[in-house]
Amino acid sequence: xxxxxxxxxxxxxxxxxxxxxxxxxxxxxxxxxxxxxxxxxxxxxxxxxxxxxxxxxxxxxxxxxxxxxxxxxxxxxxxxxxxxxxxxxxxxxxxxxxxxxxxxxxxxxxxxxxxxxxxxxxxxxxxxxxxxxxxxxxxxxxxxxxxxxxxxxxxxxxxxxxxxxxxxxxxxxxxxxxxxxxxxxxxxxxxxxxxxxxxxxxxxxxxxxxxxxxxxxxxxxxxxxxxxxxxxxxxxxxxxxxxxxxxxxxxxxxxxxxxxxxxxxxxxxxx
Numbered sequence: 671x672x673x674x675x676x677x678x679x680x681x682x683x684x685x686x687x688x689x690x691x692x693x694x695x696x697x698x699x700x701x702x703x704x705x706x707x708x709x710x711x712x713x714x715x716x717x718x719x720x721x722x723x724x725x726x727x728x729x730x731x732x733x734x735x736x737x738x739x740x741x742x743x744x745x746x747x748x749x750x751x752x753x754x755x756x757x758x759x760x761x762x763x764x765x766x767x768x769x770x771x772x773x774x775x776x777x778x779x780x781x782x783x784x785x786x787x788x789x790x791x792x793x794x795x796x797x798x799x800x801x802x803x804x805x806x807x808x809x810x811x812x813x814x815x816x817x818x819x820x821x822x823x824x825x826x827x828x829x830x831x832x833x834x835x836x837x838x839x840x841x842x843x844x845x846x847x848x849x850x851x852x853x854x855x856x857x858x859x860x861x862x863x864x865x866x867x868x869x870x871x872x873x874x875x876x877x878x879x880x881x882x883x884x885x886x887x888x889x890x891x892x893x894x895x896x897x898x899x900x901x902x903x904x905x906x907x908x909x910x911x912x913x914x915x916x917x918x919x920x921x922x923x924x925x926x927x928x929x930x931x932x933x934x935x936x937x938x939x940x941x
Contacts, residue, residue, distance in 0.1 A: 706734075706735045706736075707732040707733065707734065707735060708732070708733050708734070708735040708738070708744075709730050709731070709732060709733070709744055710730070710731055710733050710739055710742045710743065710744055710763050710764075711728045711729070711730060711731075711742075711743045711744060711745075711746070711748070711749060711763070711764050712728065712729055712730075712731045712761055712762055712763045712764060713727065713728065713729075713758040713759065713760050713761065713762050713764060714726065714727055714728055714729040714760065715727065715760050716757070716758070716759055716760050717754050717757065717758040717764075718754065718757060719754055719755065719756065719757055720753055720754065720755075720779055721753065721754050722751060722752070722753050723749045723750060723751070723752055723753070723754065723764075723769070724750060725746050725750055728746060728749055728764065731761070731763065733763070739763055739765065740765070741765035741766040741767050742763055742764075742765060742766075743764055743765070743766060748766075749764055749769060751772070752769040752770055752771075752772060753769065753770045754768060754769060754770075755768065755769065755770050756768045778835055778836055778856065781835060781858075782835075782858065783858075785860070785861075786858055786859065786860060787858075787859055787860070787861055787864045788835055788856050788857070788858055788859075789856065789857055789859055789864045789867055789868070790854050790855070790856045790857075791811075791854070791855050791856075791857065791867060791871055791876055792853070792854060792871075792876070793853045793854075793855055793876060793877075793878060802880060803834055803837055803855060803878060803880060804834065804837060805834055805835060805836050805837060806833070806834065806883070807833075807834040807880060807883070808831050808832065808833060808834070808880075808881050808882070808883040808885075809832055809834060809855075809857075809878045809879060809880055809881060810827055810829065810830045810831070810832070810878070810879040810881055811827070811828045811829040811830075811832060811857070811867060811870070811876060811877070811878060811879075812825055812826065812827050812828065812876070812877040812878075812879060813825070813826060813828050813870040813871075813873060813874050813875065813876055813877070814874045814875045814877065815870075815873040815874030815875075816874070820895070822895050822896045822897065823874075823895065823896065824893050824894070824895045825877075825893065825894050825895075826893035826894075827891055827893075828866050828867065828870045829857075829859065829863050829866060829867060830888045830889075831881065831885070831886065831888060832857045832858065832859060832863070833857065833858040834855060834856070834857060834858075835856045835857065835858050836855075836856040837853065837854065837855055837856070838853070838854045838856075855878060
């Protein structure tokens with residue numbers, strides 16, 4: 671009798687364990703099917719503030735699809751070239767709020783060496799060499815202005831072999847209040863050259879001359895004016911009417927009258 675009870679108890683335990691194992695496997699399989707994964711980008715190593723992110727700085731991680739990351743980024747084109755505005759630790763998902771907006775100039779600060787300055791100058795498509803100036807180009811900066819002592823315009827070279835850090839566009843109102851788009855060229859300059867560039871921009875029109883980046887030679891050309899252009903002769907100015915200041919004629923002096931009395935006769939003599 672006891673052996674039958676023991677056998678029944680063992681059979682019940684085996685059946686119960688088998689059911690528990692099968693049920694656990696089924697629940698685990700259902701859980702895996704109910705929680706699909708989504709791919710996000712995370713930092714492959716620590717990323718500092720201001721660092722411009724490259725493809726090697728990120729990696730792909732899996733994240734539960736039922737727990738979406740607000741602002742999570744999935745493709746490298748969404749992050750490459752953008753600067754971090756907050757530090758990101760290794761393995762941390764990169765969010766759009768961690769990065770500067772695409773095209774933002776925040777990343778320029780990381781490319782300014784110690785002791786140098788970045789300055790933005792306004793220009794237009796023609797002055798900017800027809801749109802052929804790009805980041806990494808080397809340019810000379812010229813200014814055309816009028817000397818107070820000379821009515822003819824003068825063009826002088828202000829800076830030579832300046833590195834272009836960035837180019838962009840800005841919309842601003844024209845003198846009539848209508849919106850107009852101007853080009854902005856950002857140059858890498860020494861503090862002294864930055865002062866010269868700012869002063870030149872206030873005196874006249876700034877021109878950019880594209881040059882070979884391998885050409886490190888700097889010359890010192892004298893300023894050019896209209897009289898130095900070959901075959902050019904300024905239009906003769908019309909006759910100038912000279913103003914002659916005429917002094918008013920002096921008034922005639924009053925005559926002197928002398929009366930001569932001879933007895934009862936009076937005679938007036940005028941001098």
